[in-house]
């Protein structure tokens with residue numbers, strides 16, 4: 270098909286940019302455009318024709334593209350798409366670069382998607398091999414939304430798959446938190462042996478565990494909240510033992526200076542939580558030696 274470009278007809282797609290067609294289609298879907306309209310849009314063609322695309326795209330600056338694409342999505346883009354002038358060109362270029370980055374340069378790390386009881390999780394985690402990334406501490410969160418009431422039976426496999434779609438396709442993150450913990454089970458989400466995305470300052474150095482509930486409102490020390498707490502304490506104890514982490518190094522999300530989330534809710538008291546982790550570790554691994562002289 271042909272489209273008008275600078276007063277002449279350019280071939281679409283340009284011969285060198287076939288790898289980008291799938292990306293353009295995804296972009297079009299994402300932006301709720303008519304696929305054909307977006308594919309035919311002169312600026313997408315222009316971006317493809319830009320010789321920079323034939324080189325390594327070292328000029329990609331991921332964060333600025335992300336903010337651009339988020340603003341695009343917020344504005345539903347169609348109006349901005351029709352703005353004219355250099356702003357439009359810059360926006361379009363960034364828009365296309367964003368999708369190049371997200372779909373080609375950035376790989377979603379995948380999820381494990383398996384649920385374990387606390388004891389099963391302990392066996393699972395002890396069998397993991399830590400050859401690359403190794404976390405230095407654990408960050409505890411609560412989901413806030415959903416609340417306990419919104420998940421009366423905890424997370425189902427479908428809930429976990431929906432969360433994967435949310436982080437991968439809406440947030441455009443490479444990964445999510447490592448665990449989703451409810452009152453029945455511990456769901457492994459992002460593999461524990463890879464860095465996740467959950468807390469801006471701590472992603473590179475910490476595991477992130479999400480507890481089901483909004484502990485500004487849900488009760489953390491009784492009922493279902495207490496069962497969530499027990500599973501979370503067990504998960505932190507397990508990973509502390511597996512990785513040789515001092516439980517005192519554990520953090521809560523709201524300690525991250527770069528976050529605005531009051532997470533987890535105020536009924537989660539960090540020091541009390543850590544005490545319970547230590548108690549469980551002592552219970553599991555304690556065993557005092559017998560004094561050979563007096564015994």
Ligand SMILES: [Zn+2]
Pocket residue numbers: 409410411467522523530532533
């Ligand atoms: Zn959080």
